[in-house]
Structures are given as structure tokens and as C-alpha cells.
Amino acid sequence: HSNDSAEICVDDITPRNTSFLHIVNETIWQDKIHFSEKIFKPIVLHQPFVLLQAPGSLQYLRNYGFKTFGEWWDEGYDSIKDPDERMQAIADIVNWIPTQDLYKMRAEMSGVLEYNFRHFYENIPDIVLDELSVNLRNVV
DSSP, X not given: OOOGGXXXXXXXXXXXXXXXXXXXXXXXXXXXXXXXXXXXXXXXXXXXXXXXXXXXXXXXXXXXXXXXXXXXXXXXXXXXXXXXXXXXXXXXXXXHGGGSOHHHHHHHHHHHHHHHHXXXXXXXXXXXXXXXXXXXXXXX
């Protein structure tokens, strides 16, 4: 059976490809930071995102060299330990977005969006392979 969850056709006009904001709901989101393909979809699609994941996940993503969107909205949700409060803080961002000039905001974000896209394709493969090599050496 195919794994369609990791596929994206960027040429198709779909809500996923054309929406302003991508809400990334990782599979494991309360107690452990674990990134799947879900976080990389908005990066590949040049979309801003909020990340529903365990506290500290945005910092963890930044540690891999990605940029996030604290310049445009409050990313304090990433430090909220209570899952209900964290989800409410994310909902507040989602409810705030339509009140903004999305074209202007998108233009302001273009550098971050392009940076993340390039970083994903140009740097992450080597970073992940280096990390895997270190981890494998530590197992032996």
C-alpha cells in the first residue's frame, strides 16, 4: 500500500497548497517532540505554520536551523505545558490571522519562507545524516 501522507503535488491547486496558514498537528503532541513529514509540508509549500506539538518544539525546530514566525504572532504557545491552554493559544492565532492584511504579511514573510525551503533541501539532508552517524557510533 502506498504512503500518501508524505506526498505533495505542488502543481495542484488545493486548499492545502494555497491556504495562508498551515496548522501542523503532529501525531505525537503532548509529551514528546517528534517531527514527522507533517512539519515539512508547509516548509516545502512556502507556507507559514503553527505547530501543535509538545512544549519546546519550535525551539527544537530552530535548533535544526529553521526560522519560525514569532515576528508576526505570539509563539508563546510553544512553552505552554497544559495541552488545552496550548491549543487555545494556537486557536487565538488562527482567529487573529483573518483580521490581518495577508498579502502584506506574506510579503514580509517571504524571506523566512524561502530560507526554510532552501534550508530543508540544501542543509537538512547532511545535518540528519551527520546526526544519524553520531547516534549509530554511540550505540556500538
